[in-house]
Amino acid sequence: MFLDALLECEFEGPIYLVNPRGGEIKGLKVYQRLEDIPHSIDYVISTVPAKASLELVEACAGKGVKAIHFCTAGFSETGEEEGARLEAHLVEMSRRKGIRIIGPNCLGIYCPEARLHFAREFPKESGWVGFISQSGGNARTLVSQARWRGARFSKAISYGNGCDLNESDFLDYLTADPKTKIIALYIEGVKNGRRFRDVLEKAAKEKVVILLKGGATEEGARAASGHTGALAGTDVVWNSLCKQLGIIRVDSMAELADVIITLSFMPLPRGRRVALVGAGGGNSVLIADEFVKRGLEVPHLPQEIINELREFTPAAGNILRNPIDYSQTMMEIEKMVRAAGIISGWKGVDFLIGFLNLVWPQPSFARQMDKLVAMILEKSTASSKPMALVLEPGILPEQAKQLFDLTQKCVDLGLAVYYSHASAAKAISLVLSHNEKHPVKGIK
Amino acid sequence: MFLDALLECEFEGPIYLVNPRGGEIKGLKVYQRLEDIPHSIDYVISTVPAKASLELVEACAGKGVKAIHFCTAGFSETGEEEGARLEAHLVEMSRRKGIRIIGPNCLGIYCPEARLHFAREFPKESGWVGFISQSGGNARTLVSQARWRGARFSKAISYGNGCDLNESDFLDYLTADPKTKIIALYIEGVKNGRRFRDVLEKAAKEKVVILLKGGATEEGARAASGHTGALAGTDVVWNSLCKQLGIIRVDSMAELADVIITLSFMPLPRGRRVALVGAGGGNSVLIADEFVKRGLEVPHLPQEIINELREFTPAAGNILRNPIDYSQTMMEIEKMVRAAGIISGWKGVDFLIGFLNLVWPQPSFARQMDKLVAMILEKSTASSKPMALVLEPGILPEQAKQLFDLTQKCVDLGLAVYYSHASAAKAISLVLSHNEKHPVKGIK
Numbered sequence: 001m002f003l004d005a006l007l008e009c010e011f012e013g014p015i016y017l018v019n020p021r022g023g024e025i026k027g028l029k030v031y032q033r034l035e036d037i038p039h040s041i042d043y044v045i046s047t048v049p050a051k052a053s054l055e056l057v058e059a060c061a062g063k064g065v066k067a068i069h070f071c072t073a074g075f076s077e078t079g080e081e082e083g084a085r086l087e088a089h090l091v092e093m094s095r096r097k098g099i100r101i102i103g104p105n106c107l108g109i110y111c112p113e114a115r116l117h118f119a120r121e122f123p124k125e126s127g128w129v130g131f132i133s134q135s136g137g138n139a140r141t142l143v144s145q146a147r148w149r150g151a152r153f154s155k156a157i158s159y160g161n162g163c164d165l166n167e168s169d170f171l172d173y174l175t176a177d178p179k180t181k182i183i184a185l186y187i188e189g190v191k192n193g194r195r196f197r198d199v200l201e202k203a204a205k206e207k208v209v210i211l212l213k214g215g216a217t218e219e220g221a222r223a224a225s226g227h228t229g230a231l232a233g234t235d236v237v238w239n240s241l242c243k244q245l246g247i248i249r250v251d252s253m254a255e256l257a258d259v260i261i262t263l264s265f266m267p268l269p270r271g272r273r274v275a276l277v278g279a280g281g282g283n284s285v286l287i288a289d290e291f292v293k294r295g296l297e298v299p300h301l302p303q304e305i306i307n308e309l310r311e312f313t314p315a316a317g318n319i320l321r322n323p324i325d326y327s328q329t330m331m332e333i334e335k336m337v338r339a340a341g342i343i344s345g346w347k348g349v350d351f352l353i354g355f356l357n358l359v360w361p362q363p364s365f366a367r368q369m370d371k372l373v374a375m376i377l378e379k380s381t382a383s384s385k386p387m388a389l390v391l392e393p394g395i396l397p398e399q400a401k402q403l404f405d406l407t408q409k410c411v412d413l414g415l416a417v418y419y420s421h422a423s424a425a426k427a428i429s430l431v432l433s434h435n436e437k438h439p440v441k442g443i444k
Numbered sequence: 445m446f447l448d449a450l451l452e453c454e455f456e457g458p459i460y461l462v463n464p465r466g467g468e469i470k471g472l473k474v475y476q477r478l479e480d481i482p483h484s485i486d487y488v489i490s491t492v493p494a495k496a497s498l499e500l501v502e503a504c505a506g507k508g509v510k511a512i513h514f515c516t517a518g519f520s521e522t523g524e525e526e527g528a529r530l531e532a533h534l535v536e537m538s539r540r541k542g543i544r545i546i547g548p549n550c551l552g553i554y555c556p557e558a559r560l561h562f563a564r565e566f567p568k569e570s571g572w573v574g575f576i577s578q579s580g581g582n583a584r585t586l587v588s589q590a591r592w593r594g595a596r597f598s599k600a601i602s603y604g605n606g607c608d609l610n611e612s613d614f615l616d617y618l619t620a621d622p623k624t625k626i627i628a629l630y631i632e633g634v635k636n637g638r639r640f641r642d643v644l645e646k647a648a649k650e651k652v653v654i655l656l657k658g659g660a661t662e663e664g665a666r667a668a669s670g671h672t673g674a675l676a677g678t679d680v681v682w683n684s685l686c687k688q689l690g691i692i693r694v695d696s697m698a699e700l701a702d703v704i705i706t707l708s709f710m711p712l713p714r715g716r717r718v719a720l721v722g723a724g725g726g727n728s729v730l731i732a733d734e735f736v737k738r739g740l741e742v743p744h745l746p747q748e749i750i751n752e753l754r755e756f757t758p759a760a761g762n763i764l765r766n767p768i769d770y771s772q773t774m775m776e777i778e779k780m781v782r783a784a785g786i787i788s789g790w791k792g793v794d795f796l797i798g799f800l801n802l803v804w805p806q807p808s809f810a811r812q813m814d815k816l817v818a819m820i821l822e823k824s825t826a827s828s829k830p831m832a833l834v835l836e837p838g839i840l841p842e843q844a845k846q847l848f849d850l851t852q853k854c855v856d857l858g859l860a861v862y863y864s865h866a867s868a869a870k871a872i873s874l875v876l877s878h879n880e881k882h883p884v885k886g887i888k
Contacts, residue, residue, distance in 0.1 A: 050760060073772075074760030083759070105761075135726020141803050148839045188729055214726060219742040219766075220733035226765040227725040252730065252866065281671040282579020282658060285632055286696065289664035298663040315527070316494060316518030321670040322663075328517075359585050395592045395851070400844030407839070422696065 002045050009117040009124055040064040050074030053090050061097035070104035076161055076229035077105050091163050106160025107136030127152020129260055130180035132170045134188045134228050146257045150265055150411040154179040161228050166191045168199045175203040182263055183207050184256055188214040188224035201245050208263055208440055210248045212256045213238050246438040248430050258427035265416040267386040268435055269351035273297045275343050276323035278355030279330050284323035287355060287421045294425035298322050299348050308342050333372050340376040344383040352380050352387040358403050359394040370409035377413055388416040390424050446489050453561040453568055484508040494518030497534050505541035514548035520605055520673035521549050535607050550604025551580030571596020573704055574624035576614045578632045578672050590701045594709055594855040598623040605672050610635045612643045619647040626707055627651050628700055632658040632668035645689050652707055652884055654692045656700045657682050690882040692874055702871035709860040711830040712879055713795035717741045719787050720767035722799030723774050728767035731865045738869035742766050743792050752786050777816050784820040788827040796824050796831040802847050803838040814853035821857055832860040834868050
């Protein structure tokens with residue numbers, strides 16, 4: 001996995017492989033011992049068994065290694081005494097040898113600028129999101145999935161048990177990193193509460209920080225201790241910490257992605273009043289509920305705007321209130337764009353959400369959809385009203401394909417795309433609430 | 445759309461098409477006037493403009509028509525006086541002529557047994573779910589999407605403005621219908637509160653009733669009035685009604701599908717204690733949180749069970765607590781099945797949830813996955829512990845394809861499949877809570 005990722009991203013430095021069996025893998029010589037490598041080494045990625053880890057540190061010390069990323073598991077996270085003891089020895093020995101450790105029990109570092117990847121599907125381009133994740137799986141999921149909605153990362157760090165370098169070290173680093181504008185955290189527990197609070201406070205003053213806390217419940221905390229040996233702390237403490245310091249706290253990986261996309265691609269609306277424009281009658285009723293439940297406002301279109309729309313929009317099958325269900329006239333692009341212009345020009349509204357259920361579109365519909373979206377976006381931009389899109393996915397593979405293709409076109413236009421109304425509403429509401437106390441600047 | 449659906453489902457009676465232009469469509473003669481049809485007619489599907497609706501009723505009366513489904517919109521839902529007046533005339537005239545009306549402003553009736561479909565992608569097989577939906581789009585979405593998770597319908601009725609036959613009539617009908625075991629409702633507002641309460645009470649005594657109320661907020665209610673001319677009523681009234689009568693109330697279309705799938709395919713667990721078994725470390729921490737937050741219990745595996753598992757399961761990369769993250773050993777099918785047997789045999793647990801993130805599986809992994817699931821299901825069935833599966837989807841088309849294929853194999857095994865932990869937890873918790881007061885019988 002690591003070798004594939006490094007070859008795929010065209011890592012520029014030399015790569016040495018080590019395995020007692022020797023031979024060759026993908027055209028690269030495999031050294032039987034680390035000591036056999038005829039050069040000094042900067043960085044080691046280790047998948048040796050836990051019991052061989054001390055020996056590896058010893059060998060690395062002789063080669064000038066500065067840091068080892070131990071993917072290797074089987075330490076304190078096992079909950080067994082032996083693993084904990086081994087981890088303590090590992091820390092003690094590496095400190096003595098002047099080697100820093102990332103992990104153990106993690107996927108390590110993704111830094112596209114340095115062409116250091118840990119999954120072959122990661123994007124090569126850098127972005128402004130820095131992600132610190134105690135879980136490798138969560139790091140991989142976020143990077144590899146949010147990329148299709150336009151997110152790019154400065155760094156993503158999976159640090160597992162964090163026996164040496166821990167969450168506070170990485171957070172400190174990203175706070176100072178000029179390439180990072182948004183810091184996302186997936187944390188199960190912290191090593192040193194006092195220090196973490198200090199670096200978190202500093203981070204939140206300089207950048208937007210989003211936190212997903214794993215182990216929010218007692219049972220989740222127990223799972224966290226089994227996963228990375230972390231002490232999770234009580235949920236109430238985390239909540240007040242976030243409130244105090246101005247951290248956006250999210251409840252799931254999906255929400256984490258949604259908030260990153262909102263911050264990255266949706267210019268901040270001036271207020272909470274949304275115009276919901278799209279296709280689907282029953283849908284539009286439920287959408288209004290979803291947005292209002294999450295603290296946004298869906299103001300009634302005033303009669304003069306309705307009259308203006310009615311001049312060229314048939315009443316049957318369209319609903320000219322708010323949400324505006326334009327189902328019957330949607331593909332008459334000229335009318336739709338004109339309607340969007342009128343709605344986004346209305347001073348009673350702060351931003352626009354387009355909605356479309358991709359469960360049963362016509363092929364011709366999907367073909368023209370990106371043109372339509374681009375023209376509406378132009379109108380909303382002209383009125384300085386931010387706009388985003390909710391595309392509801394279907395289960396069928398061809399529906400998923402259509403969703404994916406349309407998403408890519410919208411991402412090319414610089415639009416935030418969400419996959420449910422609830423998630424759009426929650427993410428936008430979180431960002432607006434955050435901004436009321438801690439004005440967000442300079443992302444989009 | 446209607447003709448395509450009727451041809452696709454092989455409607456058995458004769459189909460007559462009527463349009464002033466005449467000619468032929470898909471090999472069927474088009475009559476220029478309804479009166480020209482040389483036979484009597486049972487049922488009419490109308491897409492004539494609203495202003496031609498009265499004339500149509502007149503013509504139908506001469507042909508012995510019993511019911512007209514008006515897909516036609518442009519009546520009271522427009523909020524305009526003219527539309528409301530026209531609807532009142534329509535009701536008045538059809539009553540006088542002894543014709544019942546479904547709609548207007550709706551997709552009408554899906555009854556697979558009678559081969560009457562309103563969307564070409566609907567399944568031909570009948571099932572035990574009856575769906576009454578004020579929205580045609582929501583009806584179509586539920587039937588065409590939930591089918592891929594195994595749901596089949598006795599009837600699905602989209603009734604729109606419900607100017608003649610309304611929600612109470614259809615509910616009354618499904619309550620008496622021996623083919624219907626579960627009644628799902630999407631309702632924006634009711635015509636006659638007193639009568640609706642009475643039929644709902646009767647329905648809830650005989651069957652499991654699930655309600656999604658559109659227009660739960662003030663703004664949603666306004667949208668509802670624009671959609672179907674419905675008066676939504678306050679949310680608090682609906683909540684206490686559901687509580688009083690034993691109705692499962694859901695908050696979204698996705699939840700409605702999840703509860704239907706739970707009732708249909710998950711034998712009722714004896715309690716709330718779940719064992720979560722699957723792949724993913726960070727994931728498993730968040731999963732525990734999701735289940736606990738929604739009122740389920742995730743009890744710690746006792747030491748003797750852990751010891752039993754440890755006999756053949758390596759500690760590194762697997763987490764033997766609960767959730768049980770079996771990532772590293774998952775594809776050693778024999779071990780995995782043995783572990784599932786031990787876990788489901790443990791008396792401290794009431795049901796099993798398997799979890800798998802499909803964001804980055806290996807192709808070989810997916811190929812064997814259905815075999816593995818089948819063998820685990822056997823173990824859990826042997827221990828009388830219900831089991832379900834959470835498959836987390838990815839954005840990429842090939843991931844969606846993999847998810848779809850695996851879902852179909854699991855549905856063939858009779859398993860409930862969910863697409864997020866939150867949705868599995870919420871649906872199962874809703875069904876358990878319902879069952880505590882109103883024991884569910886005879887579905888699975």
